[in-house]
Amino acid sequence: MLRIATWNVNSLKVRLPHVLDWLRTQRPDILALQETKLSDADFPTLDFAEVGYHAAFSGQKTYNGVAILSRLPAQHLVTDLPELDDPQRRVLAATLGGVRVLNLYVPNGQAVGSDKYLYKLDWLNKLNTWLATELSQHPKLVMLGDFNIAPEDRDVHDPIAWAGQVLCSEPERAAFRQIIAQGLTDTFRLFPQEERSFSWWDYRAAAFRRNLGLRIDHILASSVLADRCHGCRIDTAPRRLERPSDHAPVVAEFNINLN
């Protein structure tokens, strides 16, 4: 059995106790983190070793930053999209026990039409090109992380208010569908889910208490793995803690053995 999870922690320095507690109780084989906001020299490798996890990371001060925590050591790390010379640390790929894991912190995009939005669309285009290469080399592949895209209206608490806005705009959704069209499956939608299931809630306006959220964190699986997926859920428990991340972890399980 393989249990793999993704969690945008919005500062690993602040959220380290939450992440350590969650690892101790949930025991995933792999946890992909986004928005660590730490330079690599400051990564708390020893704290994770004490609870039985290896750590691979690609970080920077203040912004962005991705990491993979795993029971098995990570091999064949990749930290950049091909053809994108980018100081922003948003990508970490690794192979774990024969499974290729692509951990992403997709750009937010700020507002439709902004420079950051154009950067996001260009980033997603280059991501799609890279995905084709990775899929050709790795039949057992999981792409997961904070996609900053709500793929469908049912992933949005108020689709009318959000129509055409960043995270929901048609070009972003088209880029997501292009990823899916390469043969990946949104594991969350393989199973019956509660209506109004979300993975992110704004800190403002008591959005979590009112469940005014978006589902923008995803675990996508190649066909070999999707056929063996037997569950995917959003764990809202950490979002209820004191000083939480604005995102909840998403967890998927597969009937495969790591080798």
Added chain:
DNA sequence: ATGGTGGCGCGGCCA
């Protein structure tokens, strides 16, 4: 209520 909250780091950016 065109604001609101949170992280970083100490003014303003980013989400």
